[in-house]
Amino acid sequence: MSTVIKGARILGDEVADILIEGGVITQIGTDLNGDETVDAEGLIALPGLVDLHTHLREPGREDAETVLTGTQAAARGGFTCVFAMANTEPVADTAGVVEQVWRLGREHGYADVQPIGAVTVGLAGEHLAELGAMADSAAQVRVFSDDGKCVSDAVLMRRALEYVKAFDGVIAQHAQEPRLTEGAQMNEGPLSGELGLTGWPAVAEEAIIARDVLLAEHVGSRLHVCHLSTRGSVEIVRWAKSRGIDVTAEVTPHHLLLDDELVRSYDPIYKVNPPLRSKDDVLAVREGLADGTIDIVATDHAPHPMEDKECEWQAAAFGMIGLETALSIVQQTMVDTGALTWARVAEVMSANPARIGRATTHGRPLAVGEPAHVVLYDPTAKRTIEPADTASLSRNTPYAGRELPGRVVATFLAGKPTVLEGKLQ
Numbered sequence: 574m575s576t577v578i579k580g581a582r583i584l585g586d587e588v589a590d591i592l593i594e595g596g597v598i599t600q601i602g603t604d605l606n607g608d609e610t611v612d613a614e615g616l617i618a619l620p621g622l623v624d625l626h627t628h629l630r631e632p633g634r635e636d637a638e639t640v641l642t643g644t645q646a647a648a649r650g651g652f653t654c655v656f657a658m659a660n661t662e663p664v665a666d667t668a669g670v671v672e673q674v675w676r677l678g679r680e681h682g683y684a685d686v687q688p689i690g691a692v693t694v695g696l697a698g699e700h701l702a703e704l705g706a707m708a709d710s711a712a713q714v715r716v717f718s719d720d721g722k723c724v725s726d727a728v729l730m731r732r733a734l735e736y737v738k739a740f741d742g743v744i745a746q747h748a749q750e751p752r753l754t755e756g757a758q759m760n761e762g763p764l765s766g767e768l769g770l771t772g773w774p775a776v777a778e779e780a781i782i783a784r785d786v787l788l789a790e791h792v793g794s795r796l797h798v799c800h801l802s803t804r805g806s807v808e809i810v811r812w813a814k815s816r817g818i819d820v821t822a823e824v825t826p827h828h829l830l831l832d833d834e835l836v837r838s839y840d841p842i843y844k845v846n847p848p849l850r851s852k853d854d855v856l857a858v859r860e861g862l863a864d865g866t867i868d869i870v871a872t873d874h875a876p877h878p879m880e881d882k883e884c885e886w887q888a889a890a891f892g893m894i895g896l897e898t899a900l901s902i903v904q905q906t907m908v909d910t911g912a913l914t915w916a917r918v919a920e921v922m923s924a925n926p927a928r929i930g931r932a933t934t935h936g937r938p939l940a941v942g943e944p945a946h947v948v949l950y951d952p953t954a955k956r957t958i959e960p961a962d963t964a965s966l967s968r969n970t971p972y973a974g975r976e977l978p979g980r981v982v983a984t985f986l987a988g989k990p991t992v993l994e995g996k997l998q
């Protein structure tokens with residue numbers, strides 16, 4: 574069985590046909606033929622997207638999301654590989670749990686699932702988890718994170734950074750100094766005072782990033798900074814890279830687009846960790862992504878059932894879904910503004926996250942001999958976001974009613990269509 578994708582603009586540039594046989598790209602050229610034909614005229618072909626930061630909620634919170642529904646949402650968003658965060662119930666802190674999540678992803682076949690292992694047992698921040706056992710498991714874990722919580726103990730963080738060097742792992746830090754953010758509800762600034770909500774100062778994020786890049790330098794290890802959100806964080810990462818420190822950083826689509834003025838509505842749909850920041854911070858993270866200080870866009874897709882979001886602000890859960898809107902938000906904030914080309918989008922949403930997470934079969938170029946992980950995207954489409962129109966079990970999108978550019982038309986995972994004509998297969 575062979576499939577030919579006809580007339581796609583490869584990375585938004587030259588028009589060509591892509592022939593897929595046995596899950597691999599076997600030819601790129603003109604006038605190619607296959608058993609099946611997918612018409613891609615006017616569509617952009619990108620390598621399958623890779624999300625380094627997804628919450629799939631299984632095991633334990635299958636009312637919010639499962640590996641099946643989360644990877645279906647991923648496929649609809651153009652992703653062929655997602656890294657599943659460890660803050661499940663039980664926590665993914667053993668070889669057993671990470672293997673279970675990895676296997677579920679393989680069985681369902683909508684996207685490859687690379688489990689992230691917890692850094693500390695039960696995310697409790699007290700004892701290192703069995704990092705080596707998770708690395709050696711069938712899931713071959715390379716990314717470790719206590720995301721949702723910060724590894725705030727400097728000694729534990731140092732030991733984790735040292736430990737993962739043995740298997741080329743990386744510690745992905747949720748940078749939040751806990752004492753500086755006790756009871757915090759939104760970005761600290763004039764608005765938090767006005768609204769009477771406890772503020773979350775930028776320094777709570779920046780202090781941890783500054784400490785961690787110095788620790789990474791000291792032990793010669795690899796650090797990844799999750800969902801960086803402030804101008805100061807961008808500046809610290811820029812400084813660290815200029816010193817040759819092995820640090821990478823991510824920004825979420827929502828921090829590229831939304832700012833803290835939305836909190837005036839007191840609608841908890843905008844409650845997220847780290848909080849939506851100021852307009853100046855939004856500009857700074859866009860600049861950081863454009864100049865390469867920030868390496869990747871990662872969704873931090875954080876599904877929550879409606880009862881945990883439709884309540885008063887203080888009681889609501891932190892988090893928003895994002896897999897199915899990520900590429901559109903990146904188009905709107907970075908491509909349509911001239912800050913990134915589509916080729917650079919392929920780097921920040923596919924090649925770079927795959928490399929950071931050591932997902933060796935993903936993030937590969939669209940080239941002969943490479944696995945056929947491909948997304949076809951229509952940048953001219955417009956859609957108004959309807960929360961019920963999602964494969965996710967949760968509906969907590971902050972974009973309800975917004976018109977966003979672009980639409981994923983098809984996604985191929987190793988040559989197999991997971992989405993065709995915008996519909997799950």
Ligand SMILES: NC(=O)N[C@@H](CC(=O)O)C(=O)O
Nearest residue numbers: 628720721845846875891892
């Ligand atoms: N981002 C969030 O607001 N929430 C995440 C946790 C996290 O990413 O820190 C969650 O698990 O719900």
Ligand SMILES: [Zn+2]
Nearest residue numbers: 720721747799
């Ligand atoms: Zn986090």
Ligand SMILES: [Zn+2]
Nearest residue numbers: 658720721873
């Ligand atoms: Zn997260």
